[in-house]
Amino acid sequence: MLEANNLVKTFIRNEKHNVKTSFNAVDDISLKVSEGEIVGIIGPNGAGKTTLLRMLGSLMKPTSGSIDINLDGTILKTEIEIKKAIGYLSGNTKLYGRLSTRELLTMAGKLYGMGESEIKLRISMIAKLLNLDSFIDNRIEKLSTGQTQRASISRCIIHDPRLYIFDEPTLGLDIISSNAIVEFMLKEKSEGKAVLYSTHYMEEAEKLCDRIIMINKGKIVAEGTVEALKEIGNSDDLRVVFGNLIGRGEDWI
Amino acid sequence: MNLRNIKSLYKKELLDVMRDKKTVIMMVVVPIILYPLLIVLSLQVMSAITTQMTERTYIISVYYDEDDIMKDIIAKYDLSDYSLKLVSTDEPEKALAGENIDAYLKITNKGGKENFEVYYISSVTNSGYAADRVSDLLSDYTKNLTKEKLELAGLDSDEILNPVDVTFEDTATNEETAGSLLSSILPFMLIVSLLMGTMYPAIDTTAGERERGTLETLLTLPVTNSEIIVSKFFVVATIGIISALLNIISISGVGVYMYNMTSAYTNASGGISLSKFAPAIVVGILCVFAFAIFISAITMCVTAFAKTYKEANNYITPLSLVVMFASFIGFIPNIKLNEKAALIPVANISLLIRDMLSFKYDAKVVLIVLLSNVFYGLAAIWFLGRIYNSEAILFGESAAGVQIFERRKNIKPGGVPELGDTVLVLFVTMFAMIYIGGAIQLKLGYFGVIGTQLLILAIPLLVALYTKKSLKKTYRINSCGIKHIIGGIIMIVGAIFIGVVLTSIVGALFPSSASEANELQNSLIGDNIISTLFVVAALPAICEEMMFRGYVLTAFEHKFKPKTAIFISACLFGIYHMSIVRFFATAFLGYVICYAAYKSKSIIPGMIMHFINNAVSVLSLYYPERFSRLFLSFIGEKVSLLDVFFFILMGLLLLYAGYMIFNIKAKRYTD
Numbered sequence: 001m002l003e004a005n006n007l008v009k010t011f012i013r014n015e016k017h018n019v020k021t022s023f024n025a026v027d028d029i030s031l032k033v034s035e036g037e038i039v040g041i042i043g044p045n046g047a048g049k050t051t052l053l054r055m056l057g058s059l060m061k062p063t064s065g066s067i068d069i070n071l072d073g074t075i076l077k078t079e080i081e082i083k084k085a086i087g088y089l090s091g092n093t094k095l096y097g098r099l100s101t102r103e104l105l106t107m108a109g110k111l112y113g114m115g116e117s118e119i120k121l122r123i124s125m126i127a128k129l130l131n132l133d134s135f136i137d138n139r140i141e142k143l144s145t146g147q148t149q150r151a152s153i154s155r156c157i158i159h160d161p162r163l164y165i166f167d168e169p170t171l172g173l174d175i176i177s178s179n180a181i182v183e184f185m186l187k188e189k190s191e192g193k194a195v196l197y198s199t200h201y202m203e204e205a206e207k208l209c210d211r212i213i214m215i216n217k218g219k220i221v222a223e224g225t226v227e228a229l230k231e232i233g234n235s236d237d238l239r240v241v242f243g244n245l246i247g248r249g250e251d252w253i
Numbered sequence: 254m255n256l257r258n259i260k261s262l263y264k265k266e267l268l269d270v271m272r273d274k275k276t277v278i279m280m281v282v283v284p285i286i287l288y289p290l291l292i293v294l295s296l297q298v299m300s301a302i303t304t305q306m307t308e309r310t311y312i313i314s315v316y317y318d319e320d321d322i323m324k325d326i327i328a329k330y331d332l333s334d335y336s337l338k339l340v341s342t343d344e345p346e347k348a349l350a351g352e353n354i355d356a357y358l359k360i361t362n363k364g365g366k367e368n369f370e371v372y373y374i375s376s377v378t379n380s381g382y383a384a385d386r387v388s389d390l391l392s393d394y395t396k397n398l399t400k401e402k403l404e405l406a407g408l409d410s411d412e413i414l415n416p417v418d419v420t421f422e423d424t425a426t427n428e429e430t431a432g433s434l435l436s437s438i439l440p441f442m443l444i445v446s447l448l449m450g451t452m453y454p455a456i457d458t459t460a461g462e463r464e465r466g467t468l469e470t471l472l473t474l475p476v477t478n479s480e481i482i483v484s485k486f487f488v489v490a491t492i493g494i495i496s497a498l499l500n501i502i503s504i505s506g507v508g509v510y511m512y513n514m515t516s517a518y519t520n521a522s523g524g525i526s527l528s529k530f531a532p533a534i535v536v537g538i539l540c541v542f543a544f545a546i547f548i549s550a551i552t553m554c555v556t557a558f559a560k561t562y563k564e565a566n567n568y569i570t571p572l573s574l575v576v577m578f579a580s581f582i583g584f585i586p587n588i589k590l591n592e593k594a595a596l597i598p599v600a601n602i603s604l605l606i607r608d609m610l611s612f613k614y615d616a617k618v619v620l621i622v623l624l625s626n627v628f629y630g631l632a633a634i635w636f637l638g639r640i641y642n643s644e645a646i647l648f649g650e651s652a653a654g655v656q657i658f659e660r661r662k663n664i665k666p667g668g669v670p671e672l673g674d675t676v677l678v679l680f681v682t683m684f685a686m687i688y689i690g691g692a693i694q695l696k697l698g699y700f701g702v703i704g705t706q707l708l709i710l711a712i713p714l715l716v717a718l719y720t721k722k723s724l725k726k727t728y729r730i731n732s733c734g735i736k737h738i739i740g741g742i743i744m745i746v747g748a749i750f751i752g753v754v755l756t757s758i759v760g761a762l763f764p765s766s767a768s769e770a771n772e773l774q775n776s777l778i779g780d781n782i783i784s785t786l787f788v789v790a791a792l793p794a795i796c797e798e799m800m801f802r803g804y805v806l807t808a809f810e811h812k813f814k815p816k817t818a819i820f821i822s823a824c825l826f827g828i829y830h831m832s833i834v835r836f837f838a839t840a841f842l843g844y845v846i847c848y849a850a851y852k853s854k855s856i857i858p859g860m861i862m863h864f865i866n867n868a869v870s871v872l873s874l875y876y877p878e879r880f881s882r883l884f885l886s887f888i889g890e891k892v893s894l895l896d897v898f899f900f901i902l903m904g905l906l907l908l909y910a911g912y913m914i915f916n917i918k919a920k921r922y923t924d
Contacts, residue, residue: 057473059469059472059473059644060644061644079475079477080475080476080477081475083473083474083475084475088473089473090469092466092469093466093467093469093470093473094465094466094467094469094470095467095470096265096269096467096470097465098268098269098272098273099265099268099269099272103265103268107261107262107264107265108474110257110258110261111258111261111262111474111475111476112474112475113257113475139272155470156473
């Protein structure tokens with residue numbers, strides 16, 4: 001469904017005294033995500049996870065490399081087509097505080113090209129699914145953290161995408177809220193949808209992912225199923241596996 | 254761009270901004286409640302002060318050698334009729350300085366003639382008033398004395414004192430009086446209210462959105478940068494228009510109130526017929542729309558690159574100062590709104606509204622003002638949509654670098670000018686050309702032209718030096734091939750042919766501008782053809798080329814596709830010649846020269862081409878007969894369509910020939 005080849009993203013970093021240096025935040029990464037699969041991306045802060053996901057979600061243009069999204073045989077090429085096909089959610093995406101969830105969903109639905117009645121139908125479905133009814137017409141700035149998170153998810157699934165890209169969706173959430181998201185991902189997977197997501201939480205990844213891609217300093221360190229990784233890394237703990245693979249044992253944590 | 258997307262985004266942005274308390278306060282509370290309240294309050298305070306002034310009794314002292322005269326005055330006149338009261342003090346200077354008395358009078362006798370000296374302090378309001386009262390008293394006294402003396406001599410005092418009757422009649426209609434009153438305040442109020450109205454939403458929808466972190470959410474949706482910019486622009490303009498209209502309504506309300514108040518005082522006869530103001534109202538509202546487009550676009554261009562609210566506020570302060578300064582032009586008497594002034598942003602709106610309220614207007618000028626505002630605004634938004642790179646804005650890299658405000662030792666040497674610096678250079682140069690250049694050309698004439706050219710050279714050069722840019726790269730200091738010179742010369746001759754046609758067509762549309770342009774050209778004729786060639790042809794070929802094909806084109810080329818960079822630089826070159834008649838011709842010329850500079854990677858062909866173009870116009874001024882023979886008296890009265898075709902055909906052929914020569918590829922022949 002999603003195939004990326006040799007992605008590179010170069011940033012110009014402004015250092016002290018206005019000296020500019022360039023570095024590759026993502027350095028030659030290729031990956032594949034298929035239908036009905038949850039793929040996790042794991043790595044420390046600054047490994048390039050967010051940049052990678054932003055490129056895949058068409059929020060950023062890669063410096064070089066290609067991204068193909070294949071929907072039932074049609075290959076999506078333009079930025080707009082790709083954005084329409086995926087649901088993108090990150091811990092950084094904030095919602096419009098002065099709008100209500102319903103207004104937000106209606107606006108997003110229209111931008112995805114949906115008709116009025118289709119939007120209404122979809123909103124009532126999502127409201128049931130994510131339990132939004134009690135606050136759907138309140139201003140988002142008045143919602144609690146958990147409610148806001150649910151509003152966020154509803155925003156990225158309004159157009160019923162086939163592929164999800166989640167950038168640390170459970171970061172900083174309490175157990176109940178993060179469980180809701182984990183369950184949501186599992187449910188979507190069971191419907192044959194693809195999920196690509198990044199996280200810090202190894203346990204969560206272990207429980208959830210069909211495959212894990214470990215990255216460090218913009219490069220892939222290892223990839224495979226949880227079992228395969230544990231075997232390569234000589235440990236039952238994914239943290240230790242990662243440390244061993246980058247040659248630093250448990251130091252990196 | 255997808256209209257449906259723009260509509261959805263517009264709706265969202267409008268809801269978002271309108272639900273913010275700050276917008277509502279700026280948009281509704283300030284114009285509808287605060288302004289009228291302030292104006293009415295200050296009027297009431299003023300009238301209270303005036304009443305107090307008129308009702309007050311002013312205290313004066315009198316000093317004299319012989320007291321007969323004062324006794325005479327006191328006997329004849331009741332001082333309280335003049336609101337004066339006499340007291341005696343020993344030290345009048347001290348009493349006056351200590352404001353114990355309002356004025357004092359010194360009467361001396363010099364050679365048998367009474368001499369009155371009135372001492373007062375003009376900077377103290379009461380003292381000034383007291384002096385006026387004393388003056389009234391003394392003038393009545395003098396008149397009476399004259400009359401008495403004339404009658405004593407047996408003459409008819411009335412016939413001698415008033416040999417003729419003089420009366421003044423104000424023929425201004427009530428509407429004209431009201432219009433002239435309004436014209437002194439309305440242009441400024443309107444411009445400032447639009448500026449204030451757009452400032453807040455411009456900041457909120459750009460820097461505000463970025464700071465709140467919602468821009469990233471917006472970018473996950475399937476919308477393009479241009480759609481985002483255009484929808485935000487519409488929102489800013491909408492709010493600007495609403496707040497300006499509310500301001501107009503509120504000012505008019507206050508105006509009616511003031512009129513009623515003053516007419517109650519003065520008992521002015523007849524009311525004001527609003528229908529006379531219909532054209533002014535219609536044009537005024539059109540001005541609001543046109544200026545809203547312009548000012549929204551400009552404020553957004555400034556705020557779109559700010560990362561935070563605070564930063565956006567810092568950027569917008571200088572902009573608002575410039576706008577307010579320019580809007581003051583409506584206050585300056587005797588500045589005429591002609592076709593040229595109609596192109597100066599902000600000032601043109603100010604002058605147009607003033608003229609409309611004085612019932613003086615020229616439909617063509619009105620059209621130029623409205624269209625130029627819309628054009629500038631849309632061009633700015635188009636430009637912003639193109640350069641607005643959400644990725645760079647959102648994720649760090651600054652989009653339009655401004656280095657000029659960095660400390661010089663922190664700037665790394667090399668490279669070409671940053672976009673932000675270039676925009677600043679363009680603004681500053683334009684400003685310097687209009688205000689400094691205009692002034693020195695008026696004062697120094699010929700040398701003023703030299704000065705203006707040196708400004709055009711110096712401003713970008715100083716910035717390039719300060720920011721440690723590579724002068725070789727910035728100014729394309731490279732040698733070029735002989736084909737570039739020959740091709741360039743042929744191309745420029747072709748461009749001159751086309752330019753003549755373009756200028757004639759636009760000149761026919763704007764005859765007064767055309768004659769002005771001709772006058773300007775004629776004023777450039779010096780005594781000596783060599784010095785004229787130097788000032789009018791050689792100097793611009795160096796200075797203008799360094800700025801437009803050097804600094805500006807290089808900076809744009811670095812940021813945009815070559816086609817876009819050349820197009821923008823060419824339009825700017827046209828705009829900087831500040832003449833509608835010559836705009837298309839100079840922009841076209843600019844396009845050809847930009848192409849030559851881009852293709853040859855050297856500044857030299859452009860300088861030669863520029864020199865030839867300007868030299869041709871100088872020679873045509875010195876030897877008009879020969880030129881008219883040469884150009885088949887094209888600019889004469891009778892022009893056939895055939896001539897025009899001939900000119901265009903010649904121009905295109907030469908351009909094509911030059912282009913081919915320019916692009917000759919060196920072929921290697923083998924046996």
